[in-house]
Amino acid sequence: MLKCFHLRTFLAKGLNICRCLSTAQPAADTPPPKAKKDHRVYMPKLAFERKVKTSARAMLDQELAAKGGITDLYNWQRAQTSRPSFELLDGPPYANGVAHVGHAINKILKDFIVKSRIALGYRVRFRSGWDCHGLPIELKISKTKQVTDPHEIRRFAREIAVSSMDSQMNSFKRWGISADWSDPYLTMDKKYVAEQLRAFAKLVEQKLVYRAEKPVYWSPSTRTALAESELEFNEEHKGFAAYIRFKMVNLMTEELKLNDLVKNKPYLFYALAFTTMPWTFPLNNAICINENAEYLAIRFDDTKSNPVVEMYVVAAEMFEKIKEKLDRPAQILARFSGKQLVGKFYLNGWCADVAHPIYHGDHVSTKSGTGVVHTAFAHGFEDFAIATKHGADVECYVDENGRFTRNMGHQLEGKSVLADGQEAVLKLMKKDVVHASKFVHSYPYDWRTKQPVIVRCSKQWFIDLSKVSQKAVDLIGDISVTGGDSDLSSSLINMVKSRPSWCISRQRAWGTPIPALIDQLDYEYTSPNFINRVADLIEEKGDDAWWNADVKELLQGELKDEFALPETDEVKKCTDIMDVWLDSGLAWLCARRGYEDAKDQKPADVVVEGIDQFRGWFQSMLLTSSAIQNSAPYKRIIVHGFCVDDNGKKMSKSLGNVVDPDTVTDGSLNGMPAVGADGLRLWVALAGAETSGESKIGRKVVEDIDNKIGAIRLSFRFLLGAASGYEGEKPKELRILDQYALRKTVSFANRCRQNYEQYKFRTVSNDSLQFIAHLSSQYIHHVRDRLYCDMPKSNSHMSAQFTMHRITEMLANSLSPILPHLSAEVLNHLPLLEEKKILRNELNYSEESLGVELDDELDAIMRDVIDYRASIHKLEGSKDPTSQKCLVLRLTDPSYSLMSRLQPSPVSFNSQLCELLGVSELRMDKLSDAEANHSDTDHTVEWAKTSRAYCNRCRKFTKSKEKDDEYCDRCREAFDKITQS
Structure with missing residues (x-):
């Protein structure tokens, strides 16, 4: 049933795609249309x-x-x-808080993939997941509840995770996301945790997991170790920079060719070091230099009157910059090779009772600092490597809160190394502080608490990546890694290659346990059998089973004999939990448990995450998959950015x-x-x-x-x-x-x-x-x-x-x-x-599927028509409504024959060609041979005065002037039929 309206009533105000047919008034010599009335157009x-x-x-x-x-x-x-199968493996969002625009980018991009692959004829698998463990939830609990018992922490954490997951899921559904909402994977689910532990057992079986005292990034604000992926760098960190001297004890003047030997004065040599962490100076264990570099013995001009000649050892390359930074003129008294320093000893001003060695270090640069590197074995990665190389003992005198321990004496005990402890060190060691100033620089922060971290030696669990990294790098060659049109595979390669080990332990309660026993001497006991036993227990009794079980329950059967343990009351369960990146990094295995083809699991077709996941999920997935199944977990990585x-x-x-x-x-x-x-x-x-x-x-x-x-x-x-x-x-x-x-x-x-x-x-x-x-x-x-x-x-x-x-x-x-x-x-x-x-x-559309045949010459016709439109647009006055004009189109013979199919008559008011060119009247003629030969186109266009009058219905100049009718013939026929129906 058709309802007819005046044409204007349909057209949307401001609708640029379908403006009114023509709202222009007729030409001056044409009578204006009659007053508005119902002209009954089809609508x-x-x-x-x-x-x-x-x-x-x-x-x-x-x-x-x-x-x-x-x-x-x-x-x-x-x-x-x-249908052929396709899998998008979900990188799980964190189950904490409500959905934000970052979630929107990630989840909607994934949904584009899901829906487009369905449109392409695939059967898509997309099981949405949530990363449920981790510190942010524990921090949220600590803001409202004073609880320390692990059981209580885990209970409250689980409630927060479930609530956040429900909230986020509702948002995702609101956005039209298609996923397996009935069975999402949760890293806190007992089946997921059990499968994760079984995978961990395989890593232990391959001897990739070990526990050791090593330096790690440590967050005093959360009292736990951090992985590099959990850091962010604050470019505006405010700290101190200091030049400090160490008195050398066995560098003799006879070994150096001094340029200006001052008679009758004793000499003292000092190694001049620079650091942006002055709190580590009392913890100094060694000095490192570069044996292949040239060093200088310099004297500052303002010390010439001193009773002792004080000479400072620095790298030759840094001499001018040191003078400039300290604003102290100096002169060079000797030049010598770094090799002459190796094996010498010096005294640390904090404790002058013990002489410390000078070592060569490949990491020492002569492009910054002084070329003399202060080394604290427990508080730097290169520092620790030097200790390991030389068999030195490593002791840490900074506690989990980032405070000096009692071993540092009453003057420093309990002081924060990042706050009052730093200032105290500078004050207590002022006689050896050559220069100190406030310093703004880039510094690592805990990405969760936004507080600075330190490097601190502690007993942690690690995965040895030296046996896995190259295998993972080789696999990247078969993985497409893109962000837009850019190939980002090098970003993943660089991340994987730069990690010799992965610290997987955290000192918290809300997470997957590391199944191990610790004796009174702090020695650890674990094995694949023991870990699998815990996995079975968790799958049977829930993810709190580790915290609820006692040691005797865990050591049933042959396990006690396997470990040759002392009495069970002398061993305790390990209280560390796994890094959350290991939780989600095993999603390629744990999130697919129960799939109908799980036994013949292939890599996921694609994963989609933010660019920050090169140091997080992309890497943890690749490393664990490389180690356990010797293959990549995904075929393609698509990277997106962040919101601003x-x-x-x-x-x-x-x-x-x-x-x-x-x-x-x-x-x-x-x-x-x-x-x-x-x-x-x-x-x-x-x-x-x-x-x-x-x-x-x-x-x-x-x-x-x-x-x-x-x-x-x-x-x-x-x-x-x-x-x-x-x-x-x-x-x-x-x-x-x-x-x-x-x-x-x-x-x-x-x-x-x-x-x-x-x-x-x-x-x-x-x-x-x-x-x-x-x-x-x-x-x-x-x-x-x-x-x-x-x-x-x-x-x-x-x-x-x-x-x-x-x-x-x-x-x-x-x-x-x-x-x-x-x-x-x-x-x-x-x-x-x-x-x-x-x-x-x-x-999947084709012209054949339309059910109609298209003209063989369609492309040729439309190519010419588009050329004619362009020529019309260039005509002077072409901006005026074409309904007031007649177009004269003159064509060469081939084009004329082609266009005659659209307008058989030389003159027409309603031909297909009139419609295509948008004119009321079209006069078509041939170009003469002479005109065609002298023209660089196959057509000409010009305006002419129309021979017709204005039609009140179609609003075109198509009405015969000889007829006493307000409509043209076409409109009269249509109008009469509509009014009769």
């Missing part, structure tokens, strides 16, 4: 709103998720067992620039438009896909997204309006303009398929916006006259309806992976569709 009634109200947005998205098959899409496609505000600034609560994804989808009181789940998804596609750089979001960005998705919506509204009332008839003849639009749409759909195959979601989105604009200017702009004013059920009218119906279907299906809610809404309004749910059919 169906539309239920598809041009804009969704903010108050209705969330409810509409929810309804469309159900009606459009978004909610049950994942389960539906899993039931399609004949619309001014490019990092988001911060203190700056007030944090964007809540709920305000993007549902609007806010400060005027942020509600763009719905699809608006958020379009932002991710345009700003977060195909890049590892920053993704801007803020009010301006969201308003731009609102405009873009609004234009897409209005385009669909026009197309649905055109297709509404269509009853499925095929036109006897498809007009050239319609054929052209169909060919372009098929080409667009195929480009979408190709780009989906290559994970180019930004390209798909930009191409879609450009295609819709092209569809507007090259098709809708020209076809609307025929659609509104031709007689319903005529071949020309059915041709337009058929075309727009097919375009709508192809366009909606092509956009379904990016904009599933809008696509579902469109498909539910489109008549005659057997399948109203999205992505139930493979995205």
